[in-house]
Amino acid sequence: MKISFVRGAYLNNFEGQNYALPITGYSSLFPLDTNVPFPLVKLPSIADLQKIAFLNKPIKYIANRTLGDSQILFGLENYIRGSDIVHVADPHYYYSYQAARLKAEGAIKKLVSTWWETIPFNNESTPAKKRIKRYVMSQVDMFICYTERAKNCLIAEGVTEERIKVIPLGVDLEYFKPVKKNESNKFTILFVGRLVEEKGILDLYEAFKMVSQNEQQVMLRIVGAGPLENRVQKLIQKDGFQNRVIIEHKSYKEMPSVFQQADILCVPSKNTKTWEEQYGMVFVEAMASGIPIISYATGSIPRVVGNAGLFAKENNSNELFALIIQIIRAKDLSAKLGTIGRERAEKVFDTRKTRNEIYKLYKTLDTNMNITAIILAKNEENVIKKAIQSVSFCDEILVIDDESTDSTGIIARETGATVLSHSLHKNFAEQRNWAMEQAKNEWVLFVDADEEVGEELKSELLKSNLPLSSYSIPRRDYFWNRELKHGETLKARTQGIVRFMKKNSGVWRREVHEEYTPVEAAGKLTGFINHYSHESLSSFIEDINRYSSLRAIELEKKGKRVSIFELMFYPFGKFMYTYFLLGGFLDGPAGFAYSFVMSFHSFLVRAKLLTKSYV
Incomplete structure (x- = not known):
């Protein structure tokens, strides 16, 4: 399956980390970030010239009234032609229009568009911009919204629910995570974002001035850049806050440590006629880092943050001040909000879950190959969750429960699997053959409850261009916290075990130590299944x-x-x-x-x- 992921000048890693998938990305020559987990092709764009400050506004003005947008990617059609799926950002970008024209010609199979917008009928400021936006929307097969608010906006613009899928953007929870802070009287308020009026930086600064009169050990750390940077610097000088307020520019790689050093995140975004906070990845990163949040209850912020933060009325620095003081003085409340945030991030904003959901969506649009994962289980409550999570990229997950007396079935259902009760009757081959009959999809992957699918194998399975009807998979065995590379496990490691096959391509034989006998010779994959046998x-x-x-x-x-x-x-x-x-x-x-x-x-x-x- 050939998937083209087009983002132009706005390619970035905070979104890109959710697309660590077998895709190829396309950007302008100078995107926001190039540290993305997929191959990247850079193409020249008029938007690159907007990096030159004095050209930004003139180019935007002219492009919006002629082409409809400046984000044309020259030569894009030559690269994405023949794609099974092309995934663009919002429909008002010109590269989305380039892809939509190919879709109309039949040169690409499916067109997917992300939809960030939360204000209905926005981005239609000129006839040309409205024209390309509406044309693209007519060609899109599926919209991905990161919030319910964006979905409601799409519905208001006439898109039916069947063409919309809500998948929250996640962050890497191993990257953004809480750390134990050293005991200190200092308290750091963190702001992360563009230094513009609508991000509320001036409101926060006013609130900080009030806080500083009551708390002498409080600092304000501002990470970002923008038109208001010079103005804020002058205010810092004027108020004598050189040692208490700092403005920094940080790369995305440095951001986890920035959050870990903070005690609270305060980004009081405000609404304008044409903009509101559509998502706010900084709030997700703060929750993952276990720090509380203070903001205005605007845009999508309340739904993203949930109970992990406190909200002030918009344009009210006094309320911001009061909430900050409350967090500083109520350490139990601060810890509680941080814990709630981390738990919320693990449940809703885990980038692993996000990328799996996105790829599942891609596969529903592609008719080449869908996979059912099958896990045989009996009293496996200690390991079943990890096994299921490792196959979450599959379109269907079946746990065949052999009359477990522990919580195996409950945990399996909570983790997203369908549980079917079926007695083993002391015959593993019959159990596996029965399980295959229950699978909805043509392709079946067998994984034992004490096994996990490795990332390399996952990538192979997702390629969906496998020519044979069955495949052996090498297995890595772990025992006593050590990987076994020789002896009893050598055959499974080097020759593999047939675990991936089309339905009706063979049959399982032998009542115990069962083996799959394919009708035709099986192929061999190179990625591993990891086997964590016997805890003791x-x-x-x-x-x-x-x-x-x-x-x-x-x-x-x-x-x-x-x-x-x-x-x-x-x-x-x-x-x-x-x-x-x-x-x-x-x-x-x-x-x-x-x-x-x-x-x-x-x-x-x-x-x-x-x-x-x-x-």
Whole structure:
């Protein structure tokens, strides 16, 4: 599936981090940021000339009245032609118009547009701008809105709900996270944003002046740039705040530490006739960092922040002052709001969830390949959540629950899986064959409850141009917190196990230690499934006792007979083979334990078969 992600001069990483997917990005020569997690093609644009200060307004004025917008990307059509999906930003940009014309010609299959706007019928200031906006909207197959407010705006402009999907933008929660602060009497108020009137920087400065008269250890840290920077600098000089107010310019890479050093974020954005806060990524970053928020209740801010912040009336510096003082003096309230914010970020604004939802949407628009993930489970409450999260990119997730007595089913449903109860009847092959029949999609991925899909494998599966009907997947095994690279696990690591296949491309065989037998030869993927088996040695032994009983019963059905000689020497021979010949000793104590216990498994199978005791 060829996906083209077009953002022009406004390409940035705070949005781009949510698109760590198999896509190609397209920007102008000088976008806001180039540190994005996908390949990037830069194309010349009239918008690049707007970086020159004295040309900005003239170019904007002329472009809006002729082309309709300055963000034309010269040569874009040559690159995105033939795309399965082209994803543009708002429809009023000229590059969106370029893509829409290709869609009308049939040169691209599907057109997706992000919709940030929250004010209905905005960005129609000239006939030319309105014309390209309306044309693009007529060609878009699906709109992605980051807020419900943006969705309501689209509906007000006549777009039906069926063409709209709301997916909140997320942040990297490993990047933006709380840290324990050193004990200090200093209190830092943080402002992050453009230094313009509508961001409320002057209101905050007035509130800070009042705070400074009551609290001597408070600092204001301003991170940003804009037309008001010189004015704010003069106010700092005038009021003698050189040691208490600083203005800085920071890269996006530096922002996590900026938030971690702050005690509160205050960005009191204000409404204008043509603008309101459409989202406010700084609020999401603050919540992820575990710091409380103060703002005006304008635009989308209340819905984004939820209960993680306090809100003042718009244009009211006195209320900002009162709320800041409240946070400074009520440490319990500050900690509570920070905790609420972090929990909200984990639940709603995790970039991993966002990118998975976006890719699911892409795949619903593409007819090439949809995937059902299947996880067999029995009393797996300690591991099932991570297994499900690792396959969240799949279009359907089925957990086949073999009469669990713990919380496996509850956790699976809460994590987004469909749970189907079906007794194993001591036959894993039949369980897997039954599970495949329940899958809605043509392609099926099998993952065990103690396994996780690695990022490399995920990328391979999402390419959707696989020519064969089944594929083996290499597996990495971890035991005693160590990756096993030799011995018993070597075959699964190097040759792989068939786990990804089309329905009806073969059948599962063997009641235990089941294997998939494809109709035609299976291909091989290179990305790994990670197997985290056996949290403890005791659980390992419990598992082999169970599986050895099932294996012995299966062998008895096949008429297998065991001699005392085989009972004595086969397990020993297997240990010598896996530990020495296959290099299990290279994995240290974990390698010895694993080889020994698996050899003991071979002993139990034969002992139970010999004695007809399967308990």
